[in-house]
Structure formats: C-alpha cells, structure tokens
Amino acid sequence: MATEITPITALPTTARLNLAREALAELARGELVERLRLDTAAQILRTAQRAALLANGRPALPAVMAGWDSEAVTAREYAEGLSPAALDALLVEGPRWAAALLREEPELRRAA
Secondary structure (H helix, E strand, C coil): CCCCCCCHHHCCHHHHHHHHHHHHHHHHCCHHHHHHHHHHHHHHHHHHHHHHHHCCCCCCCCHHHHCCCCCCCCHHHHHHHCCHHHHHHHHHHHHHHHHHHHHHCHHHHCCC
C-alpha cells in the first residue's frame, strides 16, 4: 500500500516557509551532509543484506558491513554507532562489494 505524498505546493504558505527555514538551518549547521551520509550507509547495509541472501554470501561482506545484526538494531542505528572512519569505510566498501557481487553473479546484473 503506497503512501500518498502531498506536493509541497499544496501546503499552506506558513508550512512551506517553516519547511524551508528548517532545511536552511540544517544545511547551515552542516547537518544535512551527515544525515545524508547516515541515510546512505543505512541503505547500503539493507541492500547488501538482501543481496547477500540472494548470492548465498558470496562475495563475503566487508567487516564493517558484516558487523551489523539486523535483529538487534536498525541499519540507521548501526550506522550512527560507527566511528567516522568506519562510516567512511562502509561508504567506500559498499559500492565495491556490490560491483564484485555483480561480477560474480551475472544473473543479478540483469536486474541492475
């Protein structure tokens, strides 16, 4: 069941201004980039977990990705708990792992 998203133009002017102010404040504080890094890391973890199941664990997940226990914490919580260096490693190793997986499992490439 898809959630319908209200276009921003349908919101009252006050609500649009508040959203713009909040977004600008987040950007000015330098928080937008960090939020996007954490969101990206969480997406990499969720995608890698699903893909690893399809490929029977080959190639092996990088250590920074394999450390996530999805039964214990969400992908976002795991990403938030990583050191800056480990988060950087996840953001670099995730795409490399995906590329290796697509090389080893050509049938998955057709979906890409």
